[in-house]
Amino acid sequence: SQQGEEDPQALSIQEGENATMNCSYKTSINNLQWYRQNSGRGLVHLILIRSNEREKHSGRLRVTLDTSKKSSSLLITASRAADTASYFCASNSGYALNFGKGTSLLVTP
Amino acid sequence: NAGVMQNPRHLVRRRGQEARLRCSPMKGHSHVYWYRQLPEEGLKFMVYLQKENIIDESGMPKERFSAEFPKEGPSILRIQQVVRGDSAAYFCASSPLDTLPSYNEQFFGPGTRLTVL
Numbered sequence: 616s617q618q619g620e621e622d623p624q625a626l627s628i629q630e631g632e633n634a635t636m637n638c639s640y641k642t643s644i645n646n647l648q649w650y651r652q653n654s655g656r657g658l659v660h661l662i663l664i665r666s667n668e669r670e671k672h673s674g675r676l677r678v679t680l681d682t683s684k685k686s687s688s689l690l691i692t693a694s695r696a697a698d699t700a701s702y703f704c705a706s707n708s709g710y711a712l713n714f715g716k717g718t719s720l721l722v723t724p
Numbered sequence: 725n726a727g728v729m730q731n732p733r734h735l736v737r738r739r740g741q742e743a744r745l746r747c748s749p750m751k752g753h754s755h756v757y758w759y760r761q762l763p764e765e766g767l768k769f770m771v772y773l774q775k776e777n778i779i780d781e782s783g784m785p786k787e788r789f790s791a792e793f794p795k796e797g798p799s800i801l802r803i804q805q806v807v808r809g810d811s812a813a814y815f816c817a818s819s820p821l822d823t824l825p826s827y828n829e830q831f832f833g834p835g836t837r838l839t840v841l
Contacts, residue, residue: 648829652806657815657834658767703766711757712817712830715764 622705622716629723634691636718638704639684645707647680647687652701652717661689661702694722725752728818728833736839738839740834741811749818756799757830763811766809771839773799811824813837 622637640647646665650658661716664671664680664687671678677690699722705712729748731761737743749756754775759767773793784791788806795807803810813835819828 643808652831655837658832660829664830705767710772711771711783712759712767712771714759716764716766 621702621718624716625721627721627723628694628699630694631648631698632694632695632722634698634722635721636689636702636704636720638687638715640657640687640706640713641685642706642708644682645709647678647688648705648707648712649676649678649687649689650703650714652703653699658703679691691720694720696722696724715716728753728816728831730814730816730833730836732747732836733834734837734839735778737816737840738841739807739808740805740829743813743838745803745816745838746798747816747833748798749816750831752832753820755819755828757819758799758801759815759817760776761815761835763812767815768801771799779839803838806838808840811838811840 620639642721644666646663648663649661651661652658652681653677662673662676664678666682680687701719702716703714703717705714728750731746734742737790749778757775758770760770770782771791772780775793776795790802815832815835817829817830817832
């Protein structure tokens, strides 16, 4: 079975609105990382949150981690058209990152 | 400070040919990871290497696929006798030497998109 399932699969919002994406994982982790991927491009690392952290901020990004529920959320505030991309969470319990299928975010002007 | 470099960016092969994908990690990084992304899917771990050593190849298909990270030069992912199902984007990531991989951010290259005709 696959680690790191994102929810929703697709999200469409207007510029200026906030976007929230959720992620669940199955086993205990050392950290959880969020990545962005523009269509047909590579992955850009957004933020890493360690298992002993509950919340982390970076610019317009806010990530939370609830290890009791094995879940994480990514909040993008004041979204822009340039935020249009796929967003992946990746749980890390050893060497490998375990990715979900991602949330496809569309931000319309 | 160059990021992770991969080449070629696009590779087209006919069934039965060999594909060689190259990855140069970021400067100062000695851990290399290979992932495969099928269309509309997330990335799947294939193999983790350090210089001259394969540490974990649990995600690698048992046949036709091999990886190396020699003392000098880039890491190579080699796919022999390619089939249509090998068509995917192959990403390489690297992380630094001096902390445990499980606590490190992994920095990804732009990927190689393999198309098997």
